[in-house]
Amino acid sequence: MVVNNSHDIDFGILQEFANDSRVTDMVVSEDGRVWVDCGQGLKECKPRVPMHSPKLLREYAVWLCAQLGKRLDDACPTADASTNSGIRIHAVLAPVVAQGAALSVRFPTLKKYDLLALSSQGMFPKEIAYVLGFLVKLKANILITGSTGSGKTTLMKALLAMADSHDRIISVEETRELGELTANHVSLSVREANVEGVGEIGLSQLVKATLRMRPDRIVLGECRGEEIADLLRVFTSGHKGGMTTIHADEVEKVPARLMALGLLAKLDPAALCALAAGAFDVVIHVERASDGRRMLREIGVLQYLPSASALQGKAVLRLERCFSDGSIRMLVLPEWKKFAKCWKLPEDISNICASNFSKNSFNQRNFNQRNFNQIAS
Numbered sequence: 001m002v003v004n005n006s007h008d009i010d011f012g013i014l015q016e017f018a019n020d021s022r023v024t025d026m027v028v029s030e031d032g033r034v035w036v037d038c039g040q041g042l043k044e045c046k047p048r049v050p051m052h053s054p055k056l057l058r059e060y061a062v063w064l065c066a067q068l069g070k071r072l073d074d075a076c077p078t079a080d081a082s083t084n085s086g087i088r089i090h091a092v093l094a095p096v097v098a099q100g101a102a103l104s105v106r107f108p109t110l111k112k113y114d115l116l117a118l119s120s121q122g123m124f125p126k127e128i129a130y131v132l133g134f135l136v137k138l139k140a141n142i143l144i145t146g147s148t149g150s151g152k153t154t155l156m157k158a159l160l161a162m163a164d165s166h167d168r169i170i171s172v173e174e175t176r177e178l179g180e181l182t183a184n185h186v187s188l189s190v191r192e193a194n195v196e197g198v199g200e201i202g203l204s205q206l207v208k209a210t211l212r213m214r215p216d217r218i219v220l221g222e223c224r225g226e227e228i229a230d231l232l233r234v235f236t237s238g239h240k241g242g243m244t245t246i247h248a249d250e251v252e253k254v255p256a257r258l259m260a261l262g263l264l265a266k267l268d269p270a271a272l273c274a275l276a277a278g279a280f281d282v283v284i285h286v287e288r289a290s291d292g293r294r295m296l297r298e299i300g301v302l303q304y305l306p307s308a309s310a311l312q313g314k315a316v317l318r319l320e321r322c323f324s325d326g327s328i329r330m331l332v333l334p335e336w337k338k339f340a341k342c343w344k345l346p347e348d349i350s351n352i353c354a355s356n357f358s359k360n361s362f363n364q365r366n367f368n369q370r371n372f373n374q375i376a377s
Contacts, residue, residue: 008083008084008085008087009064009067009068009083009087010067011064012060012063012064013047013048013049013051013060014026014028014034014047016047016048017034017036017045017047018105018107020036020038022038022039023036023037023038023107024037024038024039024106024107024109024149025037025042025104025105025106025107025149026103026104026105026107027042027102027103027104027105028051028057028101028102028103029102030054030057030094030097030098030099030100030101030102031052031099031100032050032051032052032053032054032056032057032100034046034047034051037149037292039292039293039294040291040292040293041288041291041292053100054094054099054100054101055100056100057100057101058093058094058100058101060101060103061091061093061100061101061103062093062101064081064089064091064103065079065081065089065091068081068082068083068089069081072091072093073093074093077092077093077094077095077096078090078091078092078093078096079091082174082175082176084176085108086107086108086175086176086177086179087105087106087107087108088105088106088175089103089104089105089106090103090104090105091103091104108177108179109153109154109157112157112161112179113154113157113158113161114158114161114162115129115132115133115158115159115161115162116129117158118154118155118158122293122295122326122328123151123155123286123294123295123296124295124296124319124328125319125328125330127330127349127350127352128296128299128317128319128330130352131299131317131345131349131352132159132162132284133162134343134345134352135281135282135343136159136160136162136163136241137162138343139217139240139241140240140241140281140282140343141235141239141240141241141242141243141279141280141281141282142159142242142243142280142281142282142283142284143243143244143245143246143254143280143282143283143284143302144156144159144243144244144245144246144283144284144285144286145245145246145247145248145250145251145254145257145283145284145285145286146245146247146248146285146286146287146288147247147249147287147288148247149288150286150287150288150294151286151288151294152222152245152286153177153178153221153245154294155284155286155296156178156219156221156243156245157178157179157181159243160178160181160217160219160243161181163181163182163216163217163241164182164216165182165183166182166183166184167182167184167216167217167241168182168184168185168186168213168214168215168216168217169181169182169184169185169186169215169216169217169218169219170185170186170188170210170213170215170217170218170219171185171186171187171188171219171220171221172188172189172203172206172207172210172218172219172220172221173187173188173189173190173220173221173222174189174190174203174221174222175189175221176189177221178219178221181219186213188206188209188210189206190202190203190206202227203220203223203225203227204226204227204229204230207220207227207230207231207234208230210234211234211237211239215239216241217240217241217242217243218234218235218239218241218242219242219243219244220242220243220244220245221244221245222244222245222246223244223245223246223261224246224247224261225261225264225265226261226264226265226266227265228258228261228262228264228265228267228272229262229265229266229267231244231279232267232272232275232276232279233275235278235279235280236275236278236279246258246261248285250285250297250298250313250315251283251285251298251299251300251313251314251315252300252313252314252315253313254283254285254300254302254313255273255276255302255310255311255312255313258272258276258311259272259273259311269309270309272311273304273305273309273310273311274304274309276302276304276311277302277303277304277311278304280302281301282299282300282301283298283299283300283301283302283313284296284298284299284300285297285298285299285300285315289321291323293321295319295321295328296319297318297319298315298317298318298319299315299316299317299339300313300314300315300316300317300335301313301314301316301335301339302314314333314335315333315335316332316333316335316336316338316339317330317331317332317333317336317349318330318331318333319331330349332349336349
């Protein structure tokens, strides 16, 4: 076990699991069984002090949330809490659950990964690391998609590690997970309303605030509500190099997810389609395989179809893992040629090499006419 002593909360009888720096998630079922994920899926673990008593489990959940100033009782049977270090806790009491309580704890990734490190861990081939590095350096607006625990935040950190050291990055998050990105990084996080119901500062308000903070890059940790309207306006108003994440199953289904978010923001569907196609240059989809390993599954684009006022998600590259030997196969799809032309990448992806993967390899002035929707196939 690699011990982590950086936590700013006492986990008591579950401290042994919280101390393990490999643990990304810890969940406690209503029957008191404990499950942890060290990067290969949830596995049951036996704590030194069993929590089979519903009363004990309930008291533990209330105590855990109380450390972070969160109320958890019969009148308020659910709670979301987070620590300054980025640990997220969600707790639910009976009768919302059948008995006792249920807990979900997400631990932030302490390691600072770069793209080549993720490649060496099998998330994607080295050629993909070079492609992603190029896209970051050329200030593409990137949308990362995937399910919970698929590695979206980890990939975002690695992508942002490719940003120039002098870039002023303004990040907006519900819970601070990104850590320090550059020397000129400002981290904004939401504030809940007080007991009188006033003082709330939400994601939409913070996204708007980034425009007045001289950003080189604007990053929204996760977009899942009405803040989509403000983000689209930001990304289509000349601000490049931005990133956000959403939950989606594949590149093709991203438009449907964006439409659902747009409804929350009361955006006209046709307007959302046009804005989204102009806002996001690249879509990167990640997923967690059945064996628990995370991998980049697709790189794609969003295309606006004016005749139908519709949005289409198209993959340009797809990765498949061979489970017999763990190798990853790259499928270059027909749209790759157009994508490569758009970003001045080699049509033969194997021609992208380490010698091109440096800060001095990029001339931003050569990449100011790159709108995928305007380039002929």
